[in-house]
Amino acid sequence: MTEFEDIAALARRTGEALLAADRRVATAESCTGGWIAKALTDVPGSSSWFGLGLVTYSNDAKHSLLDVRAETLEEQGAVSEETVREMAAGALAASGADIAVAVSGIAGPDGGTPDKPVGTVWFAWAVSGATPVTYAECVHFDGDRETVRRRSVCHALGGVLARTPA
Numbered sequence: 001m002t003e004f005e006d007i008a009a010l011a012r013r014t015g016e017a018l019l020a021a022d023r024r025v026a027t028a029e030s031c032t033g034g035w036i037a038k039a040l041t042d043v044p045g046s047s048s049w050f051g052l053g054l055v056t057y058s059n060d061a062k063h064s065l066l067d068v069r070a071e072t073l074e075e076q077g078a079v080s081e082e083t084v085r086e087m088a089a090g091a092l093a094a095s096g097a098d099i100a101v102a103v104s105g106i107a108g109p110d111g112g113t114p115d116k117p118v119g120t121v122w123f124a125w126a127v128s129g130a131t132p133v134t135y136a137e138c139v140h141f142d143g144d145r146e147t148v149r150r151r152s153v154c155h156a157l158g159g160v161l162a163r164t165p166a
Contacts, residue, residue: 026095052095066090088126
């Protein structure tokens with residue numbers, strides 16, 4: 001099985017779980033450039049459980065479309081826990097979905113710093129409820145740009161699947 005087939009299989013499993021739980025998902029993506037939304041909407045019937053996908057590559061897009069605070073972007077940077085938490089919350093609010101996943105990272109080959117090297121990716125999953133809950137995680141992936149992005153898509157989908165009730 002190729003890594004692309006792994007993504008497709010994971011997206012199918014995620015969709016099946018969302019459908020069974022009567023949940024809808026939204027995505028807010030930066031470094032993955034819409035790949036998570038593409039993987040999910042490649043699944044036949046995804047309109048039953050996929051609500052919204054936003055590619056917010058620039059800071060201006062994160063701010064204007066997802067309500068990420070300018071102060072957060074200025075003080076913490078686009079690749080930070082605070083930013084992805086706000087991205088996920090913004091996607092949840094904009095979509096009316098039950099769960100939103102947000103991703104922002106440095107896929108390379110340029111853009112890394114000693115504090116945030118290439119391969120640094122922040123993820124957040126916001127889950128609706130009486131009191132919405134947001135989970136965030138930083139992962140460091142090895143590999144070239146394509147590999148970092150592919151692994152990010154898989155990690156994001158796995159997080160949605162893990163946070164979808166059985």
